[in-house]
Amino acid sequence: MRVLVAGGAGYIGSHTAVQLAEAGHTPIIADNFANSSPEVITRIESLVGKVEFHEVDLTDRRATAELFASCRPDAVIHFAALKAVGESVERPLDYYETNFGTLFSVLGAMKEAGTKILVFSSSATVYGGDHPPFTEEDEELVALSPYGYTKLASERILTDVAAATDLHIGLLRYFNPVGGHPSGTMGEDPRGIPNNLMPYLSQVAVGRREKLTVFGDDYPTPDGTCLRDYLHVMDLADAHVAALERLAKGDISVRTWNFGTGKGTSVLELREAFEKACGRPIPYEIGPRRAGDRADSWADPSRAEEELGWKASRTIDDMCADSWRWQSMNPRGYGQ
Ligand code: UD1
Numbered sequence: 001m002r003v004l005v006a007g008g009a010g011y012i013g014s015h016t017a018v019q020l021a022e023a024g025h026t027p028i029i030a031d032n033f034a035n036s037s038p039e040v041i042t043r044i045e046s047l048v049g050k051v052e053f054h055e056v057d058l059t060d061r062r063a064t065a066e067l068f069a070s071c072r073p074d075a076v077i078h079f080a081a082l083k084a085v086g087e088s089v090e091r092p093l094d095y096y097e098t099n100f101g102t103l104f105s106v107l108g109a110m111k112e113a114g115t116k117i118l119v120f121s122s123s124a125t126v127y128g129g130d131h132p133p134f135t136e137e138d139e140e141l142v143a144l145s146p147y148g149y150t151k152l153a154s155e156r157i158l159t160d161v162a163a164a165t166d167l168h169i170g171l172l173r174y175f176n177p178v179g180g181h182p183s184g185t186m187g188e189d190p191r192g193i194p195n196n197l198m199p200y201l202s203q204v205a206v207g208r209r210e211k212l213t214v215f216g217d218d219y220p221t222p223d224g225t226c227l228r229d230y231l232h233v234m235d236l237a238d239a240h241v242a243a244l245e246r247l248a249k250g251d252i253s254v255r256t257w258n259f260g261t262g263k264g265t266s267v268l269e270l271r272e273a274f275e276k277a278c279g280r281p282i283p284y285e286i287g288p289r290r291a292g293d294r295a296d297s298w299a300d301p302s303r304a305e306e307e308l309g310w311k312a313s314r315t316i317d318d319m320c321a322d323s324w325r326w327q328s329m330n331p332r333g334y335g336q
Pocket residue numbers: 085086123124125176177195196197198200212213214215216225226227228267290291292293
């Protein structure tokens with residue numbers, strides 16, 4: 001299939017573009033480098049050969065419609081959005097404009113071009129229940145930040161659109177994607193101080209940050225630090241291919257799938273695994289809790305296994321080894 005990867009220069013998009021090509025599909029990447037770099041395209045091409053790339057601001061409806069008219073994709077995987085929770089609280093309007101703007105442009109352009117398949121990046125951040133594992137059937141959903149609200153509302157918008165059209169839509173709820181391509185060619189490259197744990201650990205290991213601050217050790221968990229379901233980005237990239245191929249069968253209107261391993265790992269456990277992977281000490285201190293963090297979150301990933309034949313296969317040690325390979329080979333990320 002010719003697959004438009006909207007936001008394909010980003011962290012998950014770039015890995016997905018590579019896995020699409022490996023699976024025999026043709027990725028067509030669109031990005032405006034708002035939170036990424038042209039170097040990503042070079043890296044993708046070093047792995048899978050020449051790819052079609054378009055520099056487009058996907059909030060621009062006309063430009064998006066022109067893009068679809070020229071490349072006529074069979075399907076879209078829509079990653080193009082802003083994703084930092086804290087920043088979304090400070091700049092809500094930017095988040096609403098960008099995350100809804102790109103979604104509306106893509107849906108409008110799909111209608112004009114006759115593209116029927118859409119895979120959408122949602123997040124486990126929508127789960128509001130007290131006790132994991134979370135299943136797709138859970139009805140207690142929340143929006144604790146403007147970012148979270150864009151995910152929850154986009155799911156609703158897409159559910160309404162699916163009911164009224166003949167589109168085939170997948171809503172993919174990611175848990176905590178980490179790691180990078182096993183070659184060390186691609187990985188996560190946040191701008192500024194990382195908000196997320198794995199890139200922070202990597203930057204301490206490589207000497208860009210002095211020490212990790214663990215946000216709270218008084219949670220009701222075995223070691224007092226939060227539990228999360230870390231998932232290798234290569235497993236997640238494969239999940240997009242599986243969802244796409246399932247939607248292409250044409251019998252699904254809209255379906256939600258969780259992508260996680262089904263296991264929780266604590267902040268201290270991940271720090272220890274990373275220390276082992278990089279062979280360097282990762283100094284840390286315990287700090288106060290971060291506002292908005294929940295004690296624990298992990299997936300029930302059984303629906304994805306039953307319906308897509310997908311199961312996470314990479315371990316926490318693989319995730320740490322690949323994050324470290326990426327960071328040590330590219331200490332400044334894509335800026336090198
Ligand atoms: C965060 C977002 C979530 C988003 C996801 C994207 C919040 C509250 N949640 O998930 O909405 O979908 O990123 O990947 O921001 N930690 C530290 N020290 C650090 C960084 C993190 O102790 O310097 C801890 C956090 O308290 C948390 C765990 O590490 O317990 C994981 O944090 P993070 O990687 O930011 O992911 P989430 O908070 O789960």
